[in-house]
Amino acid sequence: MATDPILDSPRRIQELHQQMDVQRATWRVQRVGWWIMLLFCVCGFLGLLGNGPLVSVTARSGEAVTTYDLVVRRGGDATVSFEIPSKGGRATLALPSSYMEAARLQNIQPTPIVAFSGPEAHTFVFAAPHNRATVSMTVRPRQIGPLEFAPRVNGQALPTHYPLVLP
Amino acid sequence: MSSVLNTIAIYVALLIVFRIAGRRSLGNITNFDMVVLLIISESVQQALIGDDYSLTNAVLVFVTLVTVDVGLSLLRLRFRRIDAYIQGVPTILIDNGEFKVDAMRKARVDLSDIMESARLKHGLERLEQIRYAVLETNGEISIIPSK
Numbered sequence: 001m002a003t004d005p006i007l008d009s010p011r012r013i014q015e016l017h018q019q020m021d022v023q024r025a026t027w028r029v030q031r032v033g034w035w036i037m038l039l040f041c042v043c044g045f046l047g048l049l050g051n052g053p054l055v056s057v058t059a060r061s062g063e064a065v066t067t068y069d070l071v072v073r074r075g076g077d078a079t080v081s082f083e084i085p086s087k088g089g090r091a092t093l094a095l096p097s098s099y100m101e102a103a104r105l106q107n108i109q110p111t112p113i114v115a116f117s118g119p120e121a122h123t124f125v126f127a128a129p130h131n132r133a134t135v136s137m138t139v140r141p142r143q144i145g146p147l148e149f150a151p152r153v154n155g156q157a158l159p160t161h162y163p164l165v166l167p
Numbered sequence: 168m169s170s171v172l173n174t175i176a177i178y179v180a181l182l183i184v185f186r187i188a189g190r191r192s193l194g195n196i197t198n199f200d201m202v203v204l205l206i207i208s209e210s211v212q213q214a215l216i217g218d219d220y221s222l223t224n225a226v227l228v229f230v231t232l233v234t235v236d237v238g239l240s241l242l243r244l245r246f247r248r249i250d251a252y253i254q255g256v257p258t259i260l261i262d263n264g265e266f267k268v269d270a271m272r273k274a275r276v277d278l279s280d281i282m283e284s285a286r287l288k289h290g291l292e293r294l295e296q297i298r299y300a301v302l303e304t305n306g307e308i309s310i311i312p313s314k
Contacts, residue, residue, distance in 0.1 A: 008247050010257075013299055013311070019256040022248075026186075026255060027273045033187030075217065167176070 050076065050166060059161060063132070064153045066161075073166045074141050077106060082135045084128065084153045091133035094121040094152040102147055103139040110135070121152070141165040169217065170224055174231040177211050186253070189275065254304050261300035264313070274302050284308040 010016050040049075047054045048071065055070045065083040072078040084091035090113075100122050110133075112124035126133040141147055146162040196204075215228050243250035260271050260281060271277065281300045285291035289312050299311035 005247050006244055013259070013301065016257050016259050016301065017262075019251060020258075022251040022256050023258050023270075026252065030187050030189055033183075037184070037187060 049073075050078070059159060061158045062156070064156070064158060066151065066158060068149065068161065068163060071164050071166060072141050072147070074144050077138050077140055078103075078163075080137050080139060080149075082133075082137075082151070082153065084126070084133045084135060086128035086131050086133065087154045089127065089129055091126045091128040091135070092123060092152075092154050093126070093135055094123040094155075096121050096148070096150055099147070099149055099151075102143045103141045106138040106140050108135065108137040170215070170219065170227050171231050173214055173217070174228050175235055177215055178232060178235050181207075181211070182253070186255070257304060258302040259299065260302055260308065261297055264295070264298060270302075276302055276308065281308055281310070285310045285312075 010018065043049055046052055047056075050069060050071045050073045056067060057070050059066045059068075063083075063085040066080070067082075068080045069078050082093055084093060097117070097120055100117075105122075108124065110126060112126050114123075114125040116123055124135075126135060144165050144167050147165050148160060149163060150160040151158050216224055239253070243253060258267075258270050258274055260267055260274070260276055278294070281297065282291075282294065284300070284307070285294075285297055289296075289310055291297060291310065291312060296312050297310055298313040301309045301311075303309050
C-alpha cells in the first residue's frame with residue numbers, strides 16, 4: 001500500500017536495519033570523499049588551483065618573454081610579467097580590449113610614459129634605455145573559464161594563451 | 168545575479184563537505200570545533216558578498232540561503248530517499264545488547280563514546296545496562312536501557 005512520504009519512516013528501532021544499505025553507501029562515498037578532499041588540499045598546496053609555482057609558465061617569442069599563471073581565480077590578483085626588447089629606447093605593450101574587460105588591471109609597473117586606449121587595444125609605452133624593459137602587471141579576472149590572452153609587444157603579436165579562470 | 172549563484176554554490180559545497188566529514192564531526196563539537204566553524208564562516212564570507220557591502224546584497228545573500236534551505240527541506244519531505252542521503256540515517260551501534268563493531272568502526276564511534284552518552288543521559292554505569300545504542304543523524308548517541 002502506498003503511503004504518504006511524510007509517514008514513510010521507520011516506526012520501530014529494528015526497522016532501522018532496513019536503512020543500512022543507505023548507510024553503507026554513505027560510508028563508501030565518505031571514504032572516497034576524504035581522499036578527494038585530501039587531493040584538493042594537496043592541489044591547493046602545490047598551487048594547481050592558482051597562486052603557485054606549478055602553474056606559472058614562461059612563453060618566449062623572439063626576444064620577448066611572458067610569464068603568467070595557467071590557472072587564476074576570479075576576483076583574485078594574478079601577476080603577469082613581460083620582458084620586452086627595446087625599440088628606439090621605448091618598449092610597447094598592447095593588451096586587447098577584450099582582455100582588459102575580462103580582467104581588471106589593478107597595477108602596472110613601471111609607470112608607462114604613455115598609455116592610451118583604442119577600440120581594439122590598450123597600449124602602454126615604457127622607457128627602455130637598457131635594451132629591454134621588464135613590465136609587471138597585476139590583473140583581477142572577472143569572468144570564469146578560459147581567458148583569451150593575446151598581447152602584442154612592439155607591434156608584434158605574441159602567441160595567444162588561454163589561462164583558466166576558476167570561480 | 169552572482170550573489171545568488173555564489174550563495175547557492177557555497178551552500179551546496181558546505182552540504183557536501185559536511186556530509187563527507189560525517190556525523191561524528193557534528194555530534195561532538197568542542198571549543199576548538201567552534202573556532203573552526205567561525206573560521207569557515209569567515210572564509211566563505213568574501214565569496215558570498217564579494218565587493219558589494221550594501222544592505223541589499225547582505226539581505227539577498229541570507230534570503231537566498233534560507234530559501235535554498237527551505238526548498239531542500241521540502242524536497243526531503245517529498246523524496247524520502249533523497250532525505251536519507253542528505254540527512255543520513257540512524258545507525259544501530261548496539262543491537263539488543265550485541266555490539267555492531269563494523270558499524271562502530273565505520274561511524275568512528277568507540278565504546279567510550281557510547282558509555283559517555285549512557286552516563287550523561289541515563290546515569291547508567293555498566294555496559295550490560297544498555298539495550299540499544301543508536302547514532303542519530305545529528306551525531307548524538309541515543310541510549311535505550313535494558314529493562
